[in-house]
Every structure is written in structure tokens, then in C-alpha cells.
Amino acid sequence: MMTSVDTDLIRVLADPLRLQIVTLLARETLCTTHLVEETGAKQTNLSNHLRVLREAGVVETEPCGRFTYYRLKPDVIAQLADRFADLAESARTAAENKRACP
């Protein structure tokens, strides 16, 4: 049973600022300037985090002139949600499986 989740994706989402970015991008597609306004973080910092998100495949970029729009890829998040749902379901059904004391 492959209910294991790869850690890298979770690590990417485990940062407050990155999670805030993801939450904002879940509502609408934004460019870096908007994210700077919304989060109040420095542009450099945001660019670093966006790089991490991009390399993890969580977001995709769409250049628009001088601007760069970032869009959240729903499938990646949905897949992660499914894995966790499987884990929870597995834990529910196997709650009384208790290995004997050695």
C-alpha cells in the first residue's frame, strides 16, 4: 500500500510565507508586485519563495510583458490532499490493528 507522501512537497508548503502565497494564488492569479503588496514581504524574499514553489511544481509562471503572473497548479495540491485523505482513511480502518508487545 503506497500511502506514503513525498516529503519535499510538504516541506515546500510548510513555510508560513509560502503557504500564504499559495493561499492567495488559490483565489486569483497574481504577479509578483501584487504578492509584495498582499504579503508585505520584500521582493527578493518573495522571488526566492516563488522560485522554490516553481521548482516544486506547485505554481506555474506566465510572462506578461514586464510582469510575471503566477498561477497555482490545482492538481499538485489535490494529489497531496488525496494522499492525506488515504492516510486518514487507512488510520481509521486500521485503528484496532495492534502489534503484540515483543
Add this chain to the structure above:
Amino acid sequence: MMTSVDTDLIRVLADPLRLQIVTLLARETLCTTHLVEETGAKQTNLSNHLRVLREAGVVETEPCGRFTYYRLKPDVIAQLADRFADLAESARTAAENKRACP
């Protein structure tokens, strides 16, 4: 719309060893000795991680003589899965919401 996920729980699950522990506990309830055998990690290290998982409310303990059984709490994982599912759903419906370039 509260689609934000609290980071602390994700950080707890973002560690490979902790995620392995959670995956194992999703299958059956185990005590520390079993986890030492399964993961190959030192007992001290496991105990530290189990402490983190316990304080995060991810697992619950059940003393059994000299042994301590750890059981995964499915609701916490399920709740996390729901939050991610909401994020993915929100991202799907709001994919074409694009704020104008400033």
C-alpha cells in the same frame, strides 16, 4: 473564505522520519520498540519525534505496562486533507481570476 492552513501541523509532517512514523501508524498501532525496528532510527531520535507528533496532536499514546503504544489520530490528518482539497478546489474555480497589471 478561510482556506488557510496552519503551518505548524504541516511542519510537523514535513520531516521524512516523522512522515514515515505517521505512515506506519496509519497501518497499525505500534509501540516505540516496533518503530525502532521498522525505521532503523535511534530510540532517542524516535522519542524526540514522537514527542513532536504528540504535542502537535497528531498521535495519541496508550501506556501498556512498560510499553507505550502510539496511535494515529485520523481526524487531524483528515482535516488537513480537507483544507488542501479546499485549496485545490478554490484554485480550480478561480483559475481565470487575474488581477490587472498595476
Add this chain to the structure above:
DNA sequence: GGCTGGTATCAGCAGCGAGTGATGTGACAG
């Protein structure tokens, strides 16, 4: 072409967190 504004990259620093060894505690066997 030169300038400006939007974005990405690089290097350095600081703080957090995972891993480890020593040690404490509590329960069972003898």
C-alpha cells in the same frame, strides 16, 4: 540609445531544528 520599473540571482548571515550521547524514570522479573 538611455532610462525606468519589474523580476531574478547571488552571497552572506542568523536562527531553527534534526540527530546524538548521557542520563533520568518507571515498570516488571527474579
Add this chain to the structure above:
DNA sequence: CTGTCACATCACTCGCTGCTGATACCAGCC
């Protein structure tokens, strides 16, 4: 009561990672 086993806690080190400032890059406007 004493030894042993299961488990927890403490103290410490060290590597990773997030934040920042400086800088490079690229597109549009004059």
C-alpha cells in the same frame, strides 16, 4: 530489593533554510 528493559528528557552540535542587501537582467517608454 536489585537488575533490566522500555521510554523520556536534557544538553549539545551542526547543517539546512529563510531573510536581506547588492546586483544583474529584461521589457517597455522617452
